[in-house]
Amino acid sequence: MHVFDADTSLAQTAPFHFTGRITPNWSINETPNGGYLMALLTRSMQKVSEKQSTPILTANFLSPCFPGEGVSLDGIRDILSEQRGDKPLPPPPRPKPGHISVCSKLVIADGIELLIDPEHATLSPEDIRKLTRAILSCYATIQSESPSCTEKPPPD
Numbered sequence: 001m002h003v004f005d006a007d008t009s010l011a012q013t014a015p016f017h018f019t020g021r022i023t024p025n026w027s028i029n030e031t032p033n034g035g036y037l038m039a040l041l042t043r044s045m046q047k048v049s050e051k052q053s054t055p056i057l058t059a060n061f062l063s064p065c066f067p068g069e070g071v072s073l074d075g076i077r078d079i080l081s082e083q084r085g086d087k088p089l090p091p092p093p094r095p096k097p098g099h100i101s102v103c104s105k106l107v108i109a110d111g112i113e114l115l116i117d118p119e120h121a122t123l124s125p126e127d128i129r130k131l132t133r134a135i136l137s138c139y140a141t142i143q144s145e146s147p148s149c150t151e152k153p154p155p156d
Helices: 002-009 034-050 073-080 123-147
Strands: 012-013 016-018 102-110 112-116
Touching: 016 034, 102 123, 112 123
Parallel strands: none
Antiparallel strands: 012 016, 102 112
């Protein structure tokens, strides 16, 4: 069996339900290739379709996928549903050694900094500018209202 065949193999767990594993073999910078992900979807469709030809598929990826065990469509529905209740969202995958991330650092005051990772933040550049102005304004208000903020530290 070819590696690609093994890496796109699926097991049917119920009618129209399949499990598989997203392997790192088809990743670029630790992110699985979109064509590989589409091949997994195509495999599942071929298992339940009577058609013999490969369908034409188009996809728009809203965020990167990560190698490993996936979340079922039911699980995705539960996450996206407003009826989620108190169920927390699954944690994002931890960066692996060697992962490079370019972040912006907002210095609010000496010893107070905010790190913004645009890869994970869901804010536009204009939204980040609004957030920056709001945080600086809020900090200035707190500083002006708190007597401890106007006191000078004791000398060494």
